[in-house]
Amino acid sequence: MSEDILQKIVRMRREDIDRLGLNFNIDIPEARRVGHTEFLGNAGAILEVKRASPSKGDIAPNLNPVELATTYAEAHAQAVSVLTEMNFFKGSLRDLIAVADLMERRRQQGLHTCAVLRKDFLLFEDEIDIAYRCGADAVLLIARILDDAQLVKMAQRAQKFGIQAFVEVREADDFRKLAVVTAALGDAAAKTIVAGVNSRDLATFHTDPLIPASVRSKLPAKAVFESGILSAADATYARNLGFTGILVGEAVAKNPPLAKDVVSAFESGCENARGLFWKKFAERKFANNETRAASSQDARRPLVKICGITREEDGLLAAELGADMLGFVFSTTKRLTTEEFVRSFKTRLLRSACNDVAPLLVGVITDPNSVEGKTAIKLAQEGVLDAVQFHGVNPHNSDALAESCSAALPYYCAARVGAPEDFDYIASLRKNGEPRILLDAKVEGIPGGTGKTIPESLLREKANGAPLWLAGGITPENVATICEKFHPELIDISSGIEDAPGIKNHDKMKALFAEFAAK
Numbered sequence: 018m019s020e021d022i023l024q025k026i027v028r029m030r031r032e033d034i035d036r037l038g039l040n041f042n043i044d045i046p047e048a049r050r051v052g053h054t055e056f057l058g059n060a061g062a063i064l065e066v067k068r069a070s071p072s073k074g075d076i077a078p079n080l081n082p083v084e085l086a087t088t089y090a091e092a093h094a095q096a097v098s099v100l101t102e103m104n105f106f107k108g109s110l111r112d113l114i115a116v117a118d119l120m121e122r123r124r125q126q127g128l129h130t131c132a133v134l135r136k137d138f139l140l141f142e143d144e145i146d147i148a149y150r151c152g153a154d155a156v157l158l159i160a161r162i163l164d165d166a167q168l169v170k171m172a173q174r175a176q177k178f179g180i181q182a183f184v185e186v187r188e189a190d191d192f193r194k195l196a197v198v199t200a201a202l203g204d205a206a207a208k209t210i211v212a213g214v215n216s217r218d219l220a221t222f223h224t225d226p227l228i229p230a231s232v233r234s235k236l237p238a239k240a241v242f243e244s245g246i247l248s249a250a251d252a253t254y255a256r257n258l259g260f261t262g263i264l265v266g267e268a269v270a271k272n273p274p275l276a277k278d279v280v281s282a283f284e285s286g287c288e289n290a291r292g293l294f295w296k297k298f299a300e301r302k303f304a305n306n307e308t309r310a311a312s313s314q315d316a317r318r319p320l321v322k323i324c325g326i327t328r329e330e331d332g333l334l335a336a337e338l339g340a341d342m343l344g345f346v347f348s349t350t351k352r353l354t355t356e357e358f359v360r361s362f363k364t365r366l367l368r369s370a371c372n373d374v375a376p377l378l379v380g381v382i383t384d385p386n387s388v389e390g391k392t393a394i395k396l397a398q399e400g401v402l403d404a405v406q407f408h409g410v411n412p413h414n415s416d417a418l419a420e421s422c423s424a425a426l427p428y429y430c431a432a433r434v435g436a437p438e439d440f441d442y443i444a445s446l447r448k449n450g451e452p453r454i455l456l457d458a459k460v461e462g463i464p465g466g467t468g469k470t471i472p473e474s475l476l477r478e479k480a481n482g483a484p485l486w487l488a489g490g491i492t493p494e495n496v497a498t499i500c501e502k503f504h505p506e507l508i509d510i511s512s513g514i515e516d517a518p519g520i521k522n523h524d525k526m527k528a529l530f531a532e533f534a535a536k
């Protein structure tokens with residue numbers, strides 16, 4: 018197999034160490050000369066001194082680490098992460114020493130002090146000693162590049178110095194290693210180990226905000242969401258998931274004034290029902306990959322949402338066939354449902370034995386200020402519905418959402434797409450911290466369930482490689498082709514399996530799921 022970028026970084030680093038030694042030919046203090054700040058002793062943001070990265074190239078090549086770290090401290094970051102890898106990140110141990118010395122001066126002046134993290138692809142126990150002498154309060158240990166024994170030895174070394182081991186995990190084997198090192202440290206583990214999950218795959222650079230969501234429940238109480246946070250809204254999303262830290266690099270290194278917005282968004286947020294919805298969705302997505310592989314379903318099938326349920330027997334069959342989400346329309350159209358129906362359906366669904374995992378229930382609304390819209394919002398706040406789908410309306414402009422936000426409404430947005438400009442709106446939603454957006458065909462005058470598909474050329478040009486949630490005109494006949502062409506993460510089907518609006522045809526529904534049977 019050819020070398021991926023992570024392997025290349027590690028190989029070059031080993032070569033540098035062979036040539037230059039563990040201190041990379043830099044004069045480092047004989048003994049530590051600064052005090053301590055516990056890394057993530059309090060929940061908060063970790064902001065990064067990062068000049069460049071392998072995925073982005075130069076980010077802030079001329080940054081001054083002391084100036085930048087001062088800005089971060091003034092923004093009340095809990096920690097500063099200093100990249101010391103030189104080839105791809107243009108960092109150095111000099112930066113680490115300078116930032117640690119800065120924090121010591123601030124400590125003596127009684128100013129807010131950040132913990133200092135050494136961020137690197139550390140490989141040897143003696144590198145922990147060097148980090149400690151330079152003034153680090155924590156060291157990054159990337160599970161993927163260390164074997165069990167090495168990871169344990171390095172974490173024990175950190176523990177001996179009374180600093181934190183920040184263990185970065187992402188894949189199943191990393192979680193196993195996290196359990197190994199936690200067990201090896203025994204009682205000291207809670208104090209020494211802070212776990213972080215990287216939303217960026219270091220081998221491909223692809224970031225996905227649902228990766229941290231999918232594993233939050235497997236991590237210890239203190240856990241950090243790493244990478245891909247670009248705005249205050251993204252920081253809020255991470256907090257909603259229940260993370261106690263975020264690690265932000267590029268966005269703040271490039272634009273330091275953003276630091277205080279990101280810090281305060283994270284600190285004023287909380288774990289809530291919105292985060293719970295994304296965790297449930299993400300867990301479902303990744304669990305499906307595994308369980309489907311073992312069952313008769315195609316492991317690569319998208320998640321399926323059956324929308325426009327108005328009859329109990331239709332919803333129960335969809336659940337039995339393996340639907341991941343069921344949609345109920347709370348908008349005055351032909352598929353309009355009622356509060357009573359949804360409540361009694363939910364009770365029935367939970368009682369039906371055939372389901373290991375019940376589908377998520379979603380209320381589709383087109384006007385949050387309408388009676389129907391308000392009903393769906395109330396049901397989502399009560400937890401009867403798992404989320405509200407804002408269909409073609411921007412919740413960020415809505416008073417109803419502003420009101421319900423205090424009660425942490427779980428929701429996602431659906432955007433109607435008919436022209437290239439519609440993707441500007443989608444981009445603005447992403448900037449507002451929306452991890453996924455459902456794309457539906459646009460037909461003037463009809464809010465949804467139109468039976469029309471989104472023009473393929475638009476999807477091809479504009480979808481940008483982001484995981485696709487697709488609605489509009491999907492049928493048992495065209496679903497296989499659509500999946501082959503666009504690999505959607507979720508498909509949403511309503512009219513394609515109906516006899517009449519709101520009346521599902523059970524043979525068509527079975528035909529749809531039969532398309533996903535393992536071949």
Ligand SMILES: O=P(O)(O)OC[C@@H](O)[C@@H](O)c1c[nH]c2ccccc12
Binds near residue numbers: 185
């Ligand atoms: O610039 P971003 O997307 O905000 O990411 C910051 C940080 O998470 C990222 O630099 C990082 C996470 N894990 C790493 C391991 C090594 C080097 C770098 C990293």
